[in-house]
Amino acid sequence: MISLHDGQCGLCSHFGESHPDQNLIQIRSSKSAPEDFVDDCGHPRHATLHLKVTPISGCDGFAPAMAA
Numbered sequence: 210m211i212s213l214h215d216g217q218c219g220l221c222s223h224f225g226e227s228h229p230d231q232n233l234i235q236i237r238s239s240k241s242a243p244e245d246f247v248d249d250c251g252h253p254r255h256a257t258l259h260l261k262v263t264p265i266s267g268c269d270g271f272a273p274a275m276a277a
């Protein structure tokens with residue numbers, strides 16, 4: 210598992226936005242994620258590109274997700 214910090218995709222509301230599930234809730238609440246986890250970025254400026262990001266990726270579109 211890798212630890213997550215504010216500003217990283219794993220804690221962003223756009224991470225996996227189109228299909229919220231238990232994995233994302235777990236990642237947000239524990240602020241950690243499996244090393245090989247990848248999911249969609251749902252940010253309007255990335256969604257049409259089907260951008261895939263890891264929990265430790267990031268961009269200036271970061272918007273903090275509500276912790277579970």
Ligand code: SF4
Pocket residue numbers: 216217218219221222223224225249250251252255262266267268269270271272
């Ligand atoms: S790429 Fe940017 S907008 Fe998309 S999930 Fe990561 S921090 Fe959020």
